[in-house]
Amino acid sequence: MTIDLDKRTCPLPASSNTQVLLAHGGGGRATHRLLEDLLLPTFSESQSESRHDGAVLKMGKERIAFTTDSFVVNPLFFPGGDIGSLAVYGTVNDLAMCGARPLALSCALILEEGMPMDLLAKIAASLGQAAKRVGVSIVTGDTKVVDRGKGDQIYINTAGIGSVADGVVVGPERVRVGDKILLSGDIGRHGMAIMAAREGLSFESNIESDCAPLDGEVQSLLNAGIEVHCLRDLTRGGLASALVEIADASANQIIIDEETIAVREDVSSACAFLGFDPLYVANEGRFIAIMPAEQSEAALETLHRYDEQSMPTIIGEVTEGRKGLVTMNTTIGTRRVVDMLSGEQLPRIC
């Protein structure tokens, strides 16, 4: 099978070079191009270990993970969560993906003039509850107010710091040929829950977001002595984008098996109905972990012991081949290329 990689990328509209498009926030190729061409070159050189979801810095004998995310999700409330819980779990999960134990969060609010005070109170309560569930403190904050019509009620930024244990180094550069890829559960729920809430659709069964903290699962793997090579949560761009990024950054090919990837039936129907591919739909409580093949069974058992409800699976492996290529053996017996989207399927998903 030969694949012309250069033909895989759907072109972005020409205006993407001159102005910001929603696609630039979608987590796909447009986001990457904006980062790599415009933002990263202007920022100063850093001595930190750079991670996809954050940075790890040395300070005395300690290693500190540091990460940030702004949340602009629309609508503010959706089945299974809201912008408040999302703002806590999103940043906690970025810390977890650095292999860190979360220590503290900051919380900065940009409020729109005229926002009802009881709506703000409800979101603040959700932030507080989510932080309590994780056992992380919100230690510092900021509040700004912008004029009516210059915001969308509320935008939240959380930054987080966490502690990385000695010897824990995760990143695509550690990924080796033969490594197995573990997926922590079913995919596609967060994106479809948002879509349903946004469009006022009611599917046969109610799809709830999977929005949840992942630090416990990750720590259980590390504590069990699993030699985790790479971690990635499956937010904007979904499973597909995460795999393509890792295949690219590790200079390997990745092969996955469709039949090992769990998608709930109602999520699958909703995706079919709306024309989405679950591989690209955002999750807020799922991650992949890449590890040596001989440890993959122990990893599955560890996660299952941590949470009996969880259904982790091994979905594929890292192979020699073309750098950045991800292929999937489909349930109907064909092989398909899994590429990164140019823009976004779903803007303002988080």
Next chain:
Amino acid sequence: MTIDLDKRTCPLPASSNTQVLLAHGGGGRATHRLLEDLLLPTFSESQSESRHDGAVLKMGKERIAFTTDSFVVNPLFFPGGDIGSLAVYGTVNDLAMCGARPLALSCALILEEGMPMDLLAKIAASLGQAAKRVGVSIVTGDTKVVDRGKGDQIYINTAGIGSVADGVVVGPERVRVGDKILLSGDIGRHGMAIMAAREGLSFESNIESDCAPLDGEVQSLLNAGIEVHCLRDLTRGGLASALVEIADASANQIIIDEETIAVREDVSSACAFLGFDPLYVANEGRFIAIMPAEQSEAALETLHRYDEQSMPTIIGEVTEGRKGLVTMNTTIGTRRVVDMLSGEQLPRIC
């Protein structure tokens, strides 16, 4: 002289209880009430040393300062700075006010669909240059895009982490009767530069923002062995709000002398013309430091040695008296109460 403190507060409109007003972002009483009544109670208890401008956390043997600020300044460019440099210096200064040496920044952008790409490039370049000037790295980031009409081109959040040396503890609880109050330079320039740019006013001379990093000045004081009790940068709410907060938190009275407070003549004229009191106008490169009286001369000399252009002065002292009361001996020989504003003089100043 008797002052009825309860009559000092201008009432906020009744709607301030039911919806968010611009005043809630102004740094005055409305901001405080929002924080104390609504936000802080819902967030979980913290083990950190809480500081006005950030938090200080223990991690192993290290003490880490952690802070966050969102920047929504309007206009994006103004004489002496722009939203990019402001976003770097603002957070660097919050770290400095915790007594910390800045280590790393995060940078999260919320962009409005349709924002010109060259405008974004200009702001990114300014962010990078400001970080280089301070010698701090931007190590992690995030980019979100919101729909046209749901933002104001760009909002920037920066969070920062810094290192606090052994023995450095600054905060209003350390302020003692007899302590002197040092002001690092002239006040009122940032707010007036923004006002002039916003309203298209051109004053006789061009007023430039004082926007600058303060970590060098603060470190020079600490390195010189000055026993700094409290630090505060004079942003939203200006010098007046900072003094009232400290007088309140330290349970002391503060007396200042108007003639020791430098206000440039063009700034003073602009304030008079627009009806502003320079005591309340925001600065982005000025701070106060409170220390034992016997060290105040050495502190002045240290700052002057650090920057020969700087004109620090001792503006007053901490006295016994009524908790939270700030009075000023005016140049015309009277004594005036300096209160905190209810709302804001200038919305979206940073």
